[in-house]
Amino acid sequence: MELDAGTAADGLTLEADVCIVGAGPAGLALAAALQSSGLAVVLIESGRHNRDGQADELNRGESQGDPFPDLMTVRSRAIGGTSAIWNTMVGGMPHAKYLPLDRIDFELRDWVPGSGWPLTRAMLDPYYRRAEVAAGLEPGGDDAAALEAHCGSPIAFPEHSLVNAAYRFGAANHFGIVVPVALRPSQQVTLLYGATVTGLATTAGGARVTSAGWATFSGTSGTVRASTFVLAAGGIENARLLLISNHTHAWLGRGFMEHPVDGTLRLITRSPALAPEAGFYSYPSGDDGMPRLGRIGFSSELLRSERLTNASLRLLPEGPGVLRRVVGGSLHRIGTTTRRLWPAKYRILIDLEQGPHRDNRVALAERRDAWGQPAAALHWRWREEDQVNRERVRMVVAREIGRAGAGRVEVASRVALDPATHHQLGATRMHPDPAEGVVDENLRVHGVENLYVTGSSVFPTGGFANPTLTILALTLRLADRLSIAG
Numbered sequence: 001m002e003l004d005a006g007t008a009a010d011g012l013t014l015e016a017d018v019c020i021v022g023a024g025p026a027g028l029a030l031a032a033a034l035q036s037s038g039l040a041v042v043l044i045e046s047g048r049h050n051r052d053g054q055a056d057e058l059n060r061g062e063s064q065g066d067p068f069p070d071l072m073t074v075r076s077r078a079i080g081g082t083s084a085i086w087n088t089m090v091g092g093m094p095h096a097k098y099l100p101l102d103r104i105d106f107e108l109r110d111w112v113p114g115s116g117w118p119l120t121r122a123m124l125d126p127y128y129r130r131a132e133v134a135a136g137l138e139p140g141g142d143d144a145a146a147l148e149a150h151c152g153s154p155i156a157f158p159e160h161s162l163v164n165a166a167y168r169f170g171a172a173n174h175f176g177i178v179v180p181v182a183l184r185p186s187q188q189v190t191l192l193y194g195a196t197v198t199g200l201a202t203t204a205g206g207a208r209v210t211s212a213g214w215a216t217f218s219g220t221s222g223t224v225r226a227s228t229f230v231l232a233a234g235g236i237e238n239a240r241l242l243l244i245s246n247h248t249h250a251w252l253g254r255g256f257m258e259h260p261v262d263g264t265l266r267l268i269t270r271s272p273a274l275a276p277e278a279g280f281y282s283y284p285s286g287d288d289g290m291p292r293l294g295r296i297g298f299s300s301e302l303l304r305s306e307r308l309t310n311a312s313l314r315l316l317p318e319g320p321g322v323l324r325r326v327v328g329g330s331l332h333r334i335g336t337t338t339r340r341l342w343p344a345k346y347r348i349l350i351d352l353e354q355g356p357h358r359d360n361r362v363a364l365a366e367r368r369d370a371w372g373q374p375a376a377a378l379h380w381r382w383r384e385e386d387q388v389n390r391e392r393v394r395m396v397v398a399r400e401i402g403r404a405g406a407g408r409v410e411v412a413s414r415v416a417l418d419p420a421t422h423h424q425l426g427a428t429r430m431h432p433d434p435a436e437g438v439v440d441e442n443l444r445v446h447g448v449e450n451l452y453v454t455g456s457s458v459f460p461t462g463g464f465a466n467p468t469l470t471i472l473a474l475t476l477r478l479a480d481r482l483s484i485a486g
Contacts, residue, residue, distance in 0.1 A: 002184055004048075005195035005216045012222035014190065016042040018482060019212055019226035021197050021241065022233035024081020025468055026455045026475045028179045029134045030232060031189045033479035041189045042224050044214060046196040046233075047077035049180070051084055054217055058196060061236075061376035062365040068380050069420045075234060079193060080176030082234065082422055090169050090283065090291045097167040097293070097466045098135060100128045100473070102310060104300040105353075105463035111307040114255065114356040115461045118432050118441035124473045131472035136174035138290055143168050147280055147292045154280035154294055155273045155406045160301035162313075162400045164280065167466075169291040195222070198371050200229065200245040200451070209451045215371050228482060230452045232475070235424025238457040239362040240376045242428065242438070242445070249438045249446060253363055255356035255426040256380060257462045260417040265348040265394060267315065269407025274315070275344040281315045302396070309353035310464045311393050315346040347412060350393060351421075351464045354386055362427045382417060390417075425462040428453045443478050454478055 005012075018034060020027045023045035031043045047055040055078070061071035076084040086094045101121065108116030132139045143166035148154065154164040183189050195214040198221075202209050209229045215221040231238045239253045269275060280294040296313040303310060365377035398409035431437025434446035439458050445451040454475045456467040 001186065001189075002191045002193065005192055005214065005220065005222070006218045008192075008220060008222065010220040010222070012220075014042050014192065014222070014224045016040045016190070016224060016226040018042075018228045018230065019044065019224045020230045020232055021212060022081065022231065022237070022455075023079045023180070023191060023193070024232065024234060024455075025083060025135075025175045026471050027081070027230075027232035028175055028183070029131075029472050030230060030454065030475050030479055031183060031191075032134070032179060033476055034483065035183075035186055035188050037188075037479075037483040039188065039482070042226065043189060043191045044195050044197055044212065044224060045077075045079055045191065045193040047079065048193050049079050051076060051078045055196075058369050060367075061378065062367060063378045063380065065360075065379050065381040067416070067419075068378060071236065071376060071378060074420060074422050074424070075236065078176070079180050079191070080172070083172040083175040085422060086172040088169065094172040095169040095291065096172065096468055098132070098137060098170050098469045099167055099465040100124075101463040101465055101470050102297075102300065104303060105310060105461060112309055112355050112461065117460050118430060124470070124477070127473035127476045128469060130476050131469050134472050134476065135170045135469065136178060137168060137170050143292050144294070147294050151282070152279040153273060155271060155296070155401075155404050157400065157404045160299050160305075161403065162302070162397070163297050163299050165295055165297045165312075167293045167295055169293070192224070196371070197233075197241065198373060200241070202245070202448075206247075206448065208449050217370065228450045228452070228485070230454060230478070230482075232454050235427060235456040236362050236376050236378065238453050238455055239427035240364070240374075242453075243362075243364050244373050247445070247448075250435055251358075251429055251431070252438050253427050254358050254361040255429045255460070256360040256362055256378065257354045257356055257425040257459070258380070258419045259421045259423045259425075259462065259464060259466075260352050260354065260382065260419045261421065262350040262352060262390060262394070262417060263347060263415055264411055264413050265350070265397065266318070266410050266412035267346045267348055267401065267407050268343050268410065269346070270343045271406045274346065274406070278315060278317055278344075278346070298396075302400070306392065306396055308393055308396065309355055309389050311353060312351045312464045313397065314349040314351070316349060318345050318347050343407075348397065348409070350397065352390060352393065352417075353462060353464045354382070355389075356426050356429065356461060357381075357383055380419070382419075423456060423462065423467050425456045425459045425467060428457040429460045430458045431460060442481055443474065452478060452482075
């Protein structure tokens, strides 16, 4: 059921087995997964069903270091969380790209300081399959094979080089509308919205959380008491809530990462896979109607031999290629002559992995919010080691595309990196050692018996992939643990 905190009695106290803070994809998926557990769940959301400026103003913070978007524009307080600002349009509707992390992303890589998850990809694989269902996707299947069958062969790369793969898309309204509507009749889950958590109360010494305090813009306040608490408030807000609740882990707030996009390269090609149309790398739908996008990734062998962090390429048509799409079919019929006369041109977008660095961090700002709590302050830089890796990635891309006979890569511009991907990773990183992380492999906060964190903030490293599918997999794994414990 749902409860509007703005109309609730002042001083209202709710009792639950599990209190979840944040009704974004992670919080909603956790609440949905716990419905059959018999546990009473209270899900607290600062925003409402639709975004409003007053709630989003709470996301305003400070940013220091390299240019980074206003923290208010890359976060959202509403039921559905950050899905409300997903910006990949498919069929005129906002979607997100879904992809699991690669196996190498979980491994200790001696050339990536801070790498190595306490979980393996094999441990998450069954949860990835469940995560697809939780995201509203058709489970299983080889997306690259389905895409190739639907729209033609991609570039043929040599062994242990670049590889062809695919993104799958899921609609933002799945978390903004579909899941909340499905939860509404539940007697096990109470969604308390319009209630901003202002802190976590603990026992003396901080060994257990006893309650979460909340407040509204109408002036009312209350508490939620529970046996277990889960922070699912987002990559920055999870860290901020722990900081304002006086947690002092050595890595709390640190190791913040993003997935900046490099758009400086252009591919000029007469490859049959790319001229006169992008084919595999364009935006068709598969035979099952599930939108997919072909992409170019790095094999694990190539990443190891070149000692690179992970990356992935998207191709966007430009120049004469755009005209070719407009006049379309008649040029298709000219065939190979058209390819000789008009080489296709594509802007290459490289989604980059940034390694964790201790000084990239979320801290508390001097600025205060509506309840006198410090806002978030982000200290973020694209470090020298990040830039060296970026330049080597571009060099390897040009070399491997050339080896495949797919065309010529040139530097098309000197545009700056775009860090506005909304991914916000790592500020409550996972590590079995309390000196090296904030949560353990079960997402429990070190030193606190009943406090857990889920979301992109727990990622020790982030790969290049959009994090939502991994967030859901980790959250469903947590749901199983809480169900058994309950």
